[in-house]
Amino acid sequence: MTDFTATKAMFHLPEGMIYLDGNSLGPLPKAAPARMATTLRDEWGEMLITGWNRAGWMEQPSRIGDRIARLIGAGAGHVVMGDTLSIKVYQALASALEMRPDRRVILSDSGNFPTDLYMAEGLIASLGRQHQLKTPAPADVADHINEDVAVLMLTEVDYRTGRKHDMKALTEKAHAAGALVIWDLAHSAGALPVDLMGCNVDFAVGCSYKYLNGGPGAPAFIYVAPRHIDTVRPALSGWLGHAAPFAFDLNYTSGAGIERMRVGTPPVLQFAALEAAMDVWEMADMADVRTKSIALCDRFIAGIETTCPDLKLASPRDGRMRGSQVSFHFEHGYPAMQALIARGVIGDFRSPDIMRFGFTPLYIDEGDVDAAIAIISDVMENNLWDTEDYKQRRRVT
Template sequence: MDRKDLEALDQADPLASKRAQFTIPEGLIYLDGNSLGMLPAHVPSRLAEVATRQWGETLIGSWNSHGWFDLPRKVGNRIARLTGAAPDSVIVGDTISVNLFKLLAAAAKLRPERRVILSDDGNFPSDLYVAQGFRDLLDDGYRLEIVAPGDVMAAISSEVAVVMLTEVDYRTARRHGMAAVTATAHAHGALTIWDLAHSAGALPVDLAGAGADFALGCTYKYLNGGPGAPAFLYVRPGLQDKVQPALAGWWGHAAPFSFDLDYRPAPGILRNQCGTQPILSLAALDAALDVWDHVDMAMVRVKSEALCQAFISLAEERCAGFGVSLAGPRDMAERGSHVSLRHPEAYAVMQALIAAGVVGDFRAPDLMRFGFAPLYNRFVDAWDAVDGMADILARRAWDDPRFLARKAVT
C-alpha cells in the first residue's frame, strides 16, 4: 500500500463531498474527532442568527415563534435516526453524567428487589463515578460490580438490576455486542444502559433492534455539536411511561406552565427533562446535525473500518520497530472508529505529532489515540499521520522538554 493507493480510495469515496461542509484548518490532519468533532462550516452563521435575531430581536417570544421550547425533542428525533431509535424515544439536554444518574435511578426503581449494578473496567471512568455516587447516596445495599469486558456475559445474574456499559471502549475501541448482552440481561430479568459516546455518528447503532432499555451519549464527538454540547438520552418506548424521574424538573412536568406545586410527569420521553435547556448550544447542535441529512450509517461504517484498517497496517509496517503496538481487537467488526497504539513514551510522541500538525490524543498510561470521522477524514490522512509518526520516532524528536511536560488536558 502506498499513498497513491489511498488517493485512489479518496477519489472513489461516496462520502468525499461531506468534507467540504466542515471548517478544516489548512495543513492540519485532525484525528481527534472522537474527543471533539470538527466545526461544520455553517454553524457560526446559524448561531449568529439565533443570537442576534431570535434572542436579540424576538427575545422571549422566541420560545414560541422560533420553536425553542421544542428543540430538545426535535434534535432528539434527529439523533434517533442515527441510533436506530423510534421517533420520540430520544431527548437532548443536560450532560452524560446527569443523564446517567437519571437512567440509573429509573432502572433501579423498575427493579426494586435487586441491588447490583454491573459494569466493566473498560467503561468510561466518569460513568463509574456516577454509579458510585448513586450507590452511596441511596445507602441501601447497592453494589457496583466491575468485571473485565470479556467477563460481562458470565457475570449477569438474577441479582443484577442493570447492566451499565459503554458500547465502544474509549481506550482500545473494543466493541460490545449490544444485542447479545441485552438479550442475556433480559433473560436474567435485568435492564441495560448503553453509553454511546464513541458509537453515535461513528457506526450503525440499532437501539430498537437490540432491545436496549436505556441509552445515552454525548454530541460533541462524532456528531460535531461543539465543546460542551448537550447530551442525549434514550428510553425504550415500552418503558417511557413507567419511568419515575428522580430528577424531576418543570420541563418534565405534564403541564409546565400551570405551575402546579406537585409534580406530574409528562407522557413519554419528555418526562426525562429537568430544567431549562441551553438554547444556544442546542441550536448549534441542531445546525451541526444538518451534515448528517441523507447519510447512510452503513456507508459510514464501511469507510470507518477501511480507514482504521489502513492506519493499523501502515503503523505496524512503519512504526513497530520503534516500540509501537496495537491496543484493542484486530477484527474491524469488534472495534469502533478509533485506533489506539501503545508506546512507552506515548504522551511525548503525541505532543510531538500535534506540533507537527497531526492531532490525536493521549490516554494514560501509554496510549496514543487516533479517531477517524468518516465524514471529513480522508484515506491519505492515515498515510500522512503514520508518515509523521515514523519520522518523529526515528529521530526521537519526542525526547524534548516541550513534549515531555504534561499539560492539564491530555
C-alpha cells in the first residue's frame, strides 16, 4: 500500500496554499534542489564536458524513459525522453503517416489539446499530400473510424473536462480498420494506470512537468511499440538519433531501437530535477493512486455541489470515466479563479468558462479538499470574485 503521508512529505508545498493545479505543473520535490546542485557543482562544475561519459548524461534519456515506462504499461527500452511534447507529437504522427502511405485521414477530436492539432495541421501543410484532419466530438470518435483513417491521434484525458477515452476499445477498433494509433498521455501519466502494451498501442507521447512533477519545461517522452521500433523511420533525423553520432557521418543512419527517436541534446539540468521526482514515484503504486484520486475528486464534487449551486459540473460524474481532475462551468470562471488564487486555492481557468482543479494523491489529502471547498464556497456565496482587478486577463490563465 502506498503511504501518501510519506509521499506528501517529499514535496515543497508553500504555507497556506492548497495546490490543485498539478495537472498543469507539479510542485517541487524537496530533493530536487540538492540533486540539481550536485549536477551543477560536481558534474558540470568539476567534470565539464567529461560529464557526458563520467556522469552518465548521455544515457539519461533512456534511463529515465525506463522509469516512466513502469508508470504507463511499457517495458524497458520502449520509452525515450527529450525535446518538447509538440516535437514528440510531430515525430509520432509523421512516422505513423509514413507507415500508411495510401490513406489520407488523421482522426482526432474537438477536445484534443490544441497543440496536437496545430502540429497535425502544420505537418499536413508540409507534406502537401492532401491529408485531412477530422475532429468530431470526443463521444463520436468511434463512429468516424473507418478504412480511410491512417492515424487515430487522441489525448486520453480531455484537458478541459477530464473526460477519459476508452484506450483499449478505440485502439482495437482503429486496428480493425487498418489504422495506427497515437495516444497523448499528458493528463494520464502519473494520474491513472496506463497499459500501453496491454492495449496494443502503436505510439504514445507525454510530458513530465504535470503529474510526474519534473518542473517547468521538463522534457517529454515518446513510446514506440516493440513491433515497430526497428523499422519505423524517424521523421526528425537528429544527431543523437543517429546510429553512431560521434562517427560524424554526413548521411543519416537510424540508431537501434528507441534510441532512434532521440533528436536534440539532453537537458541535463532538467533531467536532474525529474530524477528527483521519479524517486518519489518509486514509493507509489498506480492502482493506489487511482483509487485515492477518484475518492478525492468525488469528495470535492459532493462538497462543491452542496455549497455552490452556481457551479455546474463539467467533468464526468463517474470517476472511472474521468482523469484526476474536476472541472466546473461558471460564466465568470476567470475572475472567480483569480479570487481563489488570491486566497491560496490554486486551480486554473480554461476558455470559455471552465474552472479546473487537479487532484494528485501524492501530495493532496482529504484535509486539503475540505479546506478548498470552504474557501470556494465563501468566494462564490459572497461574490468575492466580482472586482475589476480579478477580471483583468493575464497572459497565463
